[in-house]
Amino acid sequence: MPSAKQDPYQHITDQELLERYYTDRNNEWLGALLSRYTLLLLGVCMKYLRQEEEARDSVQQIFVKVITELPKYRVEYFKSWIYTIARNHCLMKLRDQHGHPATLSETMLAAWDEEGGKGRHVEKDQQLALMEQSLEELGKEQRLCVTLFYLEKRSYQDIAASTGFTLMQVKSHIQNGKRNLKLIMERKAGEKSRLS
Amino acid sequence: MNKNLLDILSNSNKDIDNQQLMDYLSGQLSAEQRHDVERSMADSEFLNDAVEGLQRITDKKDLQAYVEELNAGMQKNLQKKKQRRLKRHLKEEPWSYLAVILVILLCIIAYIVVRRLLLAYH
Numbered sequence: 668m669p670s671a672k673q674d675p676y677q678h679i680t681d682q683e684l685l686e687r688y689y690t691d692r693n694n695e696w697l698g699a700l701l702s703r704y705t706l707l708l709l710g711v712c713m714k715y716l717r718q719e720e721e722a723r724d725s726v727q728q729i730f731v732k733v734i735t736e737l738p739k740y741r742v743e744y745f746k747s748w749i750y751t752i753a754r755n756h757c758l759m760k761l762r763d764q765h766g767h768p769a770t771l772s773e774t775m776l777a778a779w780d781e782e783g784g785k786g787r788h789v790e791k792d793q794q795l796a797l798m799e800q801s802l803e804e805l806g807k808e809q810r811l812c813v814t815l816f817y818l819e820k821r822s823y824q825d826i827a828a829s830t831g832f833t834l835m836q837v838k839s840h841i842q843n844g845k846r847n848l849k850l851i852m853e854r855k856a857g858e859k860s861r862l863s
Numbered sequence: 864m865n866k867n868l869l870d871i872l873s874n875s876n877k878d879i880d881n882q883q884l885m886d887y888l889s890g891q892l893s894a895e896q897r898h899d900v901e902r903s904m905a906d907s908e909f910l911n912d913a914v915e916g917l918q919r920i921t922d923k924k925d926l927q928a929y930v931e932e933l934n935a936g937m938q939k940n941l942q943k944k945k946q947r948r949l950k951r952h953l954k955e956e957p958w959s960y961l962a963v964i965l966v967i968l969l970c971i972i973a974y975i976v977v978r979r980l981l982l983a984y985h
């Protein structure tokens with residue numbers, strides 16, 4: 668079984684490592700912070716570039732970029748920032764290879780609307796009722812996958828096996844289902860507040 | 864009314880560490896642990912992309928070697944940057960370094976002179 672090396676700074680959060688780095692500019696903090704993301708970055712590069720060699724080179728290039736850019740700005744959310752750097756790097760690489768601009772797919776943009784639905788404050792019971800109604804409005808496939816995943820706590824594999832969807836379809840039904848559910852709920856909450 | 868319904872909207876606050884991720888990829892987790900990782904994936908595009916990419920690497924044993932190699936390269940880059948910074952400091956502020964060297968030299972000369980004077984006196 669492959670095992671990951673233990674992080675000696677496990678007890679320190681990303682935020683704190685970043686603060687320490689900005690305070691004394693000691694690269695030890697930056698090294699510790701970056702090594703937490705090596706595996707994730709390798710995964711992201713593999714997803715977009717699909718070649719192990721190229722993905723590894725890209726991770727090194729992303730590290731160099733981060734080491735050069737980080738001292739220049741005050742980064743608040745390191746995780747989102749480094750993900751954006753990595754994704755842009757891969758998209759630029761793809762664009763250079765294929766000679767046309769890569770388009771951001773809907774799912775790539777999804778990460779940015781996470782905060783969208785949080786502003787609205789609805790009472791818990793009201794929210795539950797709204798959720799039940801909204802769930803009914805979801806498409807059949809999305810409703811099925813969302814219910815099995817969140818309510819029955821089944822794994823992707825289980826859901827794929829019992830519904831006959833592929834793993835990718837299951838994931839996409841869950842992600843799109845969740846996003847649509849938020850939109851439907853926001854619409855319903857908006858309608859309700861206009862009526863009252 | 865199913866209270867779990869609200870779980871759909873709440874984001875998973877669990878941070879998935881590298882070991883958990885490795886275990887997930889090599890199918891070592893229990894159903895419950897697997898579900899935890901997948902919940903985090905559904906909430907985080909970063910983690911989701913990473914898992915999809917890592918699943919493309921067929922030999923999972925290579926993963927740890929790749930990570931160690933990449934970390935070693937990153938540490939080397941950080942060292943290089945530190946050395947470059949020191950060189951830049953020397954270039955930008957030569958007078959302050961020269962002043963420090965002069966003070967040290969003066970101290971050594973003063974020490975030698977005082978010592979000789981004392982010897983001559985005795």
